[in-house]
Amino acid sequence: MAVPLPRPHPDDVRIACAGLLGGLLLWGVGLGVRGPRDPIILWDGRWPILVPLVVMAGCELLRRTCPRTGLLIGVAALTVDTITQGNLVTWVMFTDLVYAAVLYSPPAAARRVLWITGVMTVVGTLVSLATWRKPEALLVGVVVGLVAYTPAATGWIVRNHRDAAEAARLRAEQTALLAEMDRTQAVTAERARMARELHDMVANHLSAIAIHSTAALSLDDPKTTQDALAVIRENSVEGLAEMRRLIGILRDDSGDLEPTAAPTLDGLGSLVEGARANGLDVGLDTEHADSLPAPVELAAYRIVQECLTNALKHAGPGRVTVTLRQRDGSLAIAAISPYGRQDGPRAPGSGAGLVGMRERTALLGGTFEAGPEDSADGKIWAVHVTLPVTDHPQGDPE
Structure with a gap:
């Protein structure tokens, strides 16, 4: 089955038509390259001039799609043109075929065309000098260079x-x-950082509001309802303040809100007092250096905050203990809470808190473990986190 030739490029069709019309115009006015009595002419007459002209114009249709084939046929057409009176347009179209062969052929073929035309120019010059031994013989090399090497070199530069x-x-x-x-x-x-901050800053207060509002609705006791409403109001005000501070961080260039400083471990006492006010029995034991890297302090504060929030929502009755110890270039955090169902109302959880703690720990190159464990006092839920205090490959944990 024959393979159809690729369709010529529209610009190649225009070039071929322009070359053919230009050659016909020169042929019509009788303008040739050589005179009728030139001894090199073997095919005399005006009509033979049209054969290489038409063939060369047809080769122009192949200048992009089959440049090497077009050049080979063009060489044959130019050879035929040299034994006729010749047409200047035929030679001009041949130079375009050489240029296109270098520009559109594969790199190896383009280099071969460049080298061959260069060798032809040198050989033509030397043979002409050796044969005629006249300075005018250099014109042969000039013509060969103009017709072959110059368009090849131009195509190589453009390529x-x-x-x-x-x-x-x-x-x-x-x-x-x-x-x-x-x-x-x-x-x-940034979205993950904002999600962690929003969750850690607001979830504690919303969890307390959910638990105490459920208690107020489920218990028909005015004193309990009054206490629950007081806790709800306190957590609502604090949660709103936390939200405003978060907005201040995001809009610190607005002029109406000042960005808040990142929380540190010095604020753990207030955090624990807030958890106790929400009804959680919390014990805090800390032992660390006076000054820790800011990313470590922020991550540790947020992790403890999330542990207390989870304990408020899910822990069974009993005491929650939080321990911080700095040992051998790392800060160890342990949060232990009773494992089991609460007697009172519970707040729903999505698991985002554990994800946030794990992300904060990973950003500082630390280790994170959380899950149920067996102890002498029964089953507990334990969170163990280790944060290096000297090497932070990932930067700010926010």
């Missing part, structure tokens, strides 16, 4: 510029793609 422009375009696209990936990762990281 190099084109390849360099394509490489620059690919590099620009790759840079843009990497920039977009970095932007997407930065947005994702």
Whole structure:
């Protein structure tokens, strides 16, 4: 089954038509390359001039799709043209075929065309000098250079510029793609940071509100209802203040809200007092250096805050103990709470708190473990976190 030839490029069709019309115009006015009495002419008459002209114009249709085939046929057509009176347009179209062969052929073929035309120019010059031994013989080399080597060299230069422009375009696209990936990762990281902060800052107060509002609705006791409403109001006010501080962080350039400083371990006492006010029996034991890296202090504060929130929502009756110890270049955090169903109302949980604690720990290169354990006092829920205080490969845990 024959393979159809590729469709010529529209620009090649225009070049072929323009060359053919130009050659016919010169032929019509009787303008040839050689006179009718030139001894090199073997095919006399005006009509033979049209044969290489038409063939060369047909080769122009192949200049992009089959450049090497077009050049080979063009060489044969130019050879025939040399034994006729000749047509200048035929020679001009041949130079375009040489240029196209270097520009559109595969790299190896383009290099071969460049080398062959260069060798032809040198050999033509030397043979002409050796044969005629006259300075005018150099004109043969000049003609060969103009017809063959010059368009080949021009095509090679244009090809190099084109390849360099394509490489620059690919590099620009790759840079843009990497920039977009970095932007997407930065947005994702910022969204995760905001989600962690929003959860850690507000979940504790909302959990207390949910538990005490459920108690107020389920118990027909004015004193209990009054106490629950007091706790609800206190947590609502504190939660609103936390939310405003979070908005201040996000809009620190608005002029109406000041960004808040990141919480530190010095605020654990107030955090525990708030948990006790919400009805949680909490014991806190800390032993650490006076000054720790800010990322470590923030991560430790948020982890303890989330542990107390989870204990308020899910822990059984009993005491919750939180311990912080600094040993051998790391800060160890342990939060132990009774494991089991509460007698009173519970607040729903989504598991986002454990995910947030694990993310904060991973950002600092620490270790995180959470799950039920057996102890002398029964089954407990234990959270163990280790945060290095000297090496932070991932930067700020927020």
